[in-house]
Amino acid sequence: xxxxxxxxxxxxxxxxxxxxxxxxxxxNHEYMYWYRQDPGxxxxxxxxxxxxxxxxxxxxxxxxxxxxxxxxxxxxxLESAAPSQTSVYFCASTEWDTEAFFGQGTRLTVx
Amino acid sequence: AQTVTQSQPEMSVxxxxxxxxxxxxxxxxxxxYLFWYKQPPSRQMILVIRQEAYKQQNATENRFSVNFxxxxxxxxxxxxDSQLGDAAMYFCAYQSNFGNEKLTFGTGTRLTIIP
Numbered sequence: 001x002x003x004x005x006x007x008x009x010x011x012x013x014x015x016x017x018x019x020x021x022x023x024x025x026x027x028n029h030e031y032m033y034w035y036r037q038d039p040g041x042x043x044x045x046x047x048x049x050x051x052x053x054x055x056x057x058x059x060x061x062x063x064x065x066x067x068x069x070x071x072x073x074x075x076x077x078l079e080s081a082a083p084s085q086t087s088v089y090f091c092a093s094t095e096w097d098t099e100a101f102f103g104q105g106t107r108l109t110v111x
Numbered sequence: 112a113q114t115v116t117q118s119q120p121e122m123s124v125x126x127x128x129x130x131x132x133x134x135x136x137x138x139x140x141x142x143x144y145l146f147w148y149k150q151p152p153s154r155q156m157i158l159v160i161r162q163e164a165y166k167q168q169n170a171t172e173n174r175f176s177v178n179f180x181x182x183x184x185x186x187x188x189x190x191x192d193s194q195l196g197d198a199a200m201y202f203c204a205y206q207s208n209f210g211n212e213k214l215t216f217g218t219g220t221r222l223t224i225i226p
Contacts, residue, residue, distance in 0.1 A: 031212045040120070042202060042216040050212075058213070090156065094212050099146070102156035 002026050006091050006103035013081045013110045021076040021106055023091030029101075031094045032074040033058075034066060036087040037105075043090060049074055081110045113138045113205050117217035124193045125225050131178075132188045132220045134203030141165075144206040145179065146214070147188045151199040159201070162186065164208075190222075198224045 007022045023032065030051050035043040045058030047066040055066045063085060065077045074093075078085060088107050094100040114137045124130035136145070147159040162170045162179050169177050174191045190197055203217040 033213060035216075040218060042115075042117075042218040043214075044216075045213055048213055088154065092156075092214070096212065099158050099161060100206075100212075100214055105154045 004091055004093055004101050004103040006089075006106050008106060009104065010107050011109070013078075013108065015081060015083060015110060017081050018077070018079050019081065019108075020078075021089055021091075021108075023074045023076070023093075023103055025072055025074075025091075025093040025101070027093060027095070027101065028071070029093035029095045029098075030071075032068065033092045033094075033100075034064070034074065034076045035090045035092065036060065037090060038087050046076065046089075081108075083110045086110045113140075113143075113207065113215045115203055115205050115215050115217040117203055117220050119220045120218070121221045121223070123223040123225055124190075126193055126195060128193055129189060129191045130193055130222065132190075132201055132203075132222070134186045134188070134217055136184050136186065136203070136205050138184070138205065138207075140207060140209065142208045144208065145177075145186045146204040146206065147175070147177070148202045148204060148216075149197075149199045150202065150219075156202075160188065193224050195224050195226065198222060 004025045033048040034046040049068040052071040067075045091103040092100045116135045143164045145162045149157045160172045178187045200219045205215045
């Protein structure tokens, strides 16, 4: 009964490097989301997906790309990391009329 | 677009006392959900309570209750008999009920419990 699992939990990148964050859910949820959390700003939506093969931009999409090739997985990519992308990243999934379930977060530092 | 405002960045309460956290929101929709999430130092997002906009009755979960004022677009959280384990960041969140189910969060209130 894993729920939502994020990989990795911590990462340090150098400016300009790329990486992919993986989110996996085992609840067969249609909707999946990527948020970033910064001090004093709450959680802000980066990208989201309303089903396999679909993605859409959220509030702060610049510098990120996503893919949802399989229903259970939602990948967040940083092509060229910048210090402004230092943050804690959360993945979440939900279904209609169901609470959202969150992963444990990924702390990313870009130096 | 919907917005959620939490005007209290920090709050503190004596152990065993009652505290109320404020939240206001803005929307043109009539059907939606409102939530309070707790985030302890472990970083995990924990659902505290959920309110459906079409229900007039205020939601309650043990020591946690809400005061939902739909016309005023206000959604406050009351914590009774505060315990040390209640210390955390609390986020108010709005969820649309029209297709994408995405959550919009407030900026959070950090709650400190004084022993």
